Amino acid sequence: MNTSSFPLVTEKDLQLPLYLTSIGHWESQERTRRPAGFPDFQWLQVLSGTGELRIGDRLFTVKPGQGFFLFPREQHLYNPVTEPWDVHWIAFNGSLITPLLRQVGISQSGVHQVFAPDNLIMQMKNLYATSISGHPFLGMECSKQLYAFLLDLTRSIWMSATSSSPDPMKLHPVTQYIEENCHRPVTIAELADRIGVSSQYLCHLFKITLNMRPMEYVNRERIHKSKEWMFREPTLKIQEIAARVGFDNPSYFSSVFRKLEGVSPERFKKSHGM
Structure with a gap:
């Protein structure tokens, strides 16, 4: 069934970091040909059939399991090749979109393979239902769900970017081990042994997945634990x-605490009433 929703966007909604402007199926x-482009960002997810997307001199084929981003005010044309071309679409805007897309290297319109497309379509259906629900805080509710959708979408694109992309869950045994053992000295070799890889490849996994080195993660976990101790036993001295x-x-x-938190441990304790 064809559906479309154009929720009311108030002046207050326009101040949100993300807001929904339209959604449908x-x-x-x-x-669809738009010589002047479209005023908002769009994501179109293909459920079945095949289509073509033309952006300037670039021509893409769009198949099931793929979708495409359209950036605002950019001339484009898309049309079915194999019908029916079943497409779910969503349009949105806000100041947070560009930083979110930048995290996965998306800076222009184009086609992307996604991981678990059925999950994304289900979220779009839920967001559509919210958009027509008459919710008393409709803009905020749509913004909340839109944020979750875009996080999952960018993660899905990142996971499907290349066949050689590492599985982010591969690091889970390592991060769990760090959480359980960061109170004592740990080495990169020791961490690499948890998943049977070399120290060099572990560093590569951390860089690709978390954009930091393994020992940076260890120190972040230690600082996290230190704040827990401050709350649990406020009388403990900093050296303890x-x-x-x-x-x-x-x-x-x-030094590490100040670098990560922006204040000294002593100032952190005082600012939290400890």
Whole structure:
């Protein structure tokens, strides 16, 4: 069934970092030509059939399991090749979109393979239902669901970017091991052994997946644990906290804490009433 919704966008909604402008579904998407582009960002997810997308001199084929981003005010044309071309679409805007897309290297309109497209379509259906629900805080509710959808969408695109992309869940045994053992000295080789890879490949996995080195992650976990100790036992001295979370040198602990939190451990405790 063809559906479309154009929820009311108030002046207050326009101040949200993300807001929904339209959403819908075409069982048989027709030829669409926009010489002046479209005012908002769009994502179109293909359920079945095949289509073509033309953006300037670039021509793409769009198949099931794929979708395409359209950036605002960019001339484009898309049309079915194998009918029916079943397409779910969503249009949105806001200041948070560009940083979200930049995380997965998307800076222009184009076609992308996605991981678990059925999940994305289900989220779009849920968002459509919300958009016509008459919710008293419709803009905020749609913004909340749109944020979750875009996070899942960008993750799905990243996971499907190339066949050689590492599985982000491969690091789970390592991060779990760090959480359980960061109170004592740990080495990169020790962490690499948890998943049977070399130290060099572990560093590569961390860089690709989390954009940091393994020992950076260890220190972040230690600082996280130190804040838990501050709340759990407010009378502990800073040097005692440092020792409990795996820092031999209290000065180094304070330096890392300040770098990550922007304040010293002492100031952090005071600002939280400890």
